Each structure stands twice: as C-alpha cells, then as structure tokens.
Amino acid sequence: MQPLTPGDPPYIGPHRLLARLGAGGMGEVYLARTPDGHLCALKVVKEDLAFDTRFRARFGREIRAARLVRGPFTPAVVDADPDAPAPWMATEYVPGPTLKDAVLAGGPFPEPSLRVLALGLARALDTIHAAGIVHRDLKPSNVLLSPRGPQVIDFGIARAVEGTVLTRTGQTLGTPAYTSPEQVTGDEVSPRSDVFSMAGTVVFAASGEPPFGAGHPAAVLHRVLSGAPRLDTVPEGVLRDLAAVCLAKDPEARPDTDRILEELSALPLPSAEHGWLPSPVTQQIDLRENESQRA
CATH class of the missing domain: 3.30.200.20 (Phosphorylase Kinase; domain 1)
Incomplete structure (x- = not known):
C-alpha cells in the first residue's frame, strides 16, 4: 500500500x-x-x-x-x-497479499495449506463458471489470501482485452507460465482452460516455481505445448494426481470442477482454530488490516 x-x-x-x-x-x-x-x-x-x-x-x-x-x-x-x-x-x-507475493517472501506452502488453496480455487472457479464466465488469466498474482480462504480476482477481465490494442500490438492474453495450450494455439477456450491454470497455480504454491519453469515467454509457451510439468514438489497422493490430470494438454482429458471438488473434499483440512495459512502470511494480513484502518 x-x-x-x-x-x-x-x-x-x-x-x-x-x-x-x-x-x-x-x-x-x-x-x-x-x-x-x-x-x-x-x-x-x-x-x-x-x-x-x-x-x-x-x-x-x-x-x-x-x-x-x-x-x-x-x-x-x-x-x-x-x-x-x-x-x-x-x-x-x-486485506491480504497475493499468493505470488506470499510464496516469494515466505517460501512454498505446507501440504495442509495446499489442500485448502486447491479446494478454495476449485470452488471459486465453480462459482465463476456457473455465471457463464471463463477467467482466462488465473495465476498466483490473481489470488489474494484471506483467513476465510483464497480469493480469486479479475475473473472475466482478460476477455475484455481481446480484439483491443493489446492484441493488435501482438501481446499474448494470459500469463505464459499459467496459460493453457488451447490459449496458446488460439483454439476455443472453455472452463477447463481455467482448470489447467488452477493446477499451475497450486504447483507454484508447492514449489515457488510455475509447472513449466521460467524464462523467455516463447520458451515457456513451447514447454506448455509440448513439455511435461514438474510436479515433484507437490505432495504425493490426491494433490499430485489431480495436478497431473488437470495439466493435461487435451482439455477433454482434464476433470471439471465437480470432479475436482469431489476428490478434494475427502481430504482432511486444517482446524479453524489454527487457520489454514502459514503464520507469516497471517501476520501480513494483520498488518494490512491495520494499515487499511488507518488510511
């Protein structure tokens, strides 16, 4: 601020x-x-x-x-x-940091936090898709952290720039590290494109790196299209299995949010008493709340 x-x-x-x-x-x-x-x-x-x-x-x-x-x-x-x-x-x-800022400042999230993050992102997408919107640019900087769960922002806004000055100057919609293959190739974008980006966002929270690495945007987009995501930092079991299938190149091979929610809802979650966020993030939220009250 x-x-x-x-x-x-x-x-x-x-x-x-x-x-x-x-x-x-x-x-x-x-x-x-x-x-x-x-x-x-x-x-x-x-x-x-x-x-x-x-x-x-x-x-x-x-x-x-x-x-x-x-x-x-x-x-x-x-x-x-x-x-x-x-x-x-x-x-x-x-009044919370973005997921990107929190991970870069404090490191990857522990498994209990990752479970709440994934569940909250899936529920957010379910709500967004039910309104007939595809987010198109879900990424760690578009996720704010709150004690009540992750908060997905800027839904639908990426669509507003299609066909405008951004595309006329050759810029790519979305963020390369989290963009789905069909966005790269210009094919039809559906809710399952957001599922791809959601999985990439969870991988970032687990590792501090996007699933297809960093580097020049063209190189990253090439890996999105033809490379395998790096999932070794995602906890084994449901989270890693879901990340793998959500990052499938073919959108038809990805699950919808109903299936994702069904699988994630069976996992144990942190107690409400201790909260879901790492303590440094909770401290950041407290500081931001105090700042906003003084503004």
Whole structure:
C-alpha cells in the first residue's frame, strides 16, 4: 500500500480514494471508501484502453456478468462505470497479499495449506463458471489470501482485452507460465482452460516455481505445448494426481470442477482454530488490516 500521489484524483465516481494498492496491465488499483463507509479495491483502466470502443463494450459486458458471481472465494463487484472517461470497477477489499507475493517472501506452502488453496480455487472457479464466465488469466498474482480462504480476482477481465490494442500490438492474453495450450494455439477456450491454470497455480504454491519453469515467454509457451510439468514438489497422493490430470494438454482429458471438488473434499483440512495459512502470511494480513484502518 502506497500513499496517493498529487496526480491522483480525490474521488473516482462516488468513492473516496485512500491509497494506492498497485498497478497491473490494465491500470491502477486504489484502496477506496464507498459512500456507506466500506473499503473497496477500485481498478481504473489505463488511458490507451479507455480510448478503445471495443474494449469499453467488452468491459461493460464482463462487468455485468461479474456482478452475478457471488461466493465465499470471489470478492463481489460493488460498483462500476464502464462509460466513465476512465472506466473503473470496484470490488470488495481483501486485506491480504497475493499468493505470488506470499510464496516469494515466505517460501512454498505446507501440504495442509495446499489442500485448502486447491479446494478454495476449485470452488471459486465453480462459482465463476456457473455465471457463464471463463477467467482466462488465473495465476498466483490473481489470488489474494484471506483467513476465510483464497480469493480469486479479475475473473472475466482478460476477455475484455481481446480484439483491443493489446492484441493488435501482438501481446499474448494470459500469463505464459499459467496459460493453457488451447490459449496458446488460439483454439476455443472453455472452463477447463481455467482448470489447467488452477493446477499451475497450486504447483507454484508447492514449489515457488510455475509447472513449466521460467524464462523467455516463447520458451515457456513451447514447454506448455509440448513439455511435461514438474510436479515433484507437490505432495504425493490426491494433490499430485489431480495436478497431473488437470495439466493435461487435451482439455477433454482434464476433470471439471465437480470432479475436482469431489476428490478434494475427502481430504482432511486444517482446524479453524489454527487457520489454514502459514503464520507469516497471517501476520501480513494483520498488518494490512491495520494499515487499511488507518488510511
């Protein structure tokens, strides 16, 4: 969390800006307070996308769909204005680090935490898919960590940039290390594409590395298409078996979320008393909650 800069507006829509939370490929993210006093994460689209009429149309459609997504593992959309000079969307604020930041700072997650992570991601995808949305860019930086479980963000937003300035400049949708083979080849993308990305996200949490390694995007995409994922750090048994089948090259060979949930629900989970997150992550969440209360 960073303080606002002199160039930041005091308000976006009816929401008062409090601090900067970060920035991504689509724009700036702010901590804001709604008129009724609640905190929200407000994402403002950057200028080059704001001038693209096709993006605006897609962004509006995705917002309407995203408003239908309601579940314990998906922060709700609380407000949006796709027609503003700089389009924006506000969601419930989750005062936790991303999975990416938590693993890079504290190392891989233990097996009990991995079980809750996988189960929560599968439930989030089940909720998202039930609303007719395919996430298309599920990755560790799009998973926020909360005591109540992982929180999947930015669902459906990747679709809004299809056919806009991003693709016209040759950029690839999705993140290479977690992109499904069918996204690479330009074939039809279905909910099972998200299943592939979900498995890659769990592998990262277990190892600190994506399943097909790091490096130049072209080399990573080649391994996604033809290489075998590295799964030796994923605990043996259900978690590793599920990761292997979810990372199948053929989407028809991957399980759907119903089957994933059935298998994961049989695993023992950490007690509510001790929580599911490693203690350093819980400490980070406490610090962020204190920061947000002071903002």
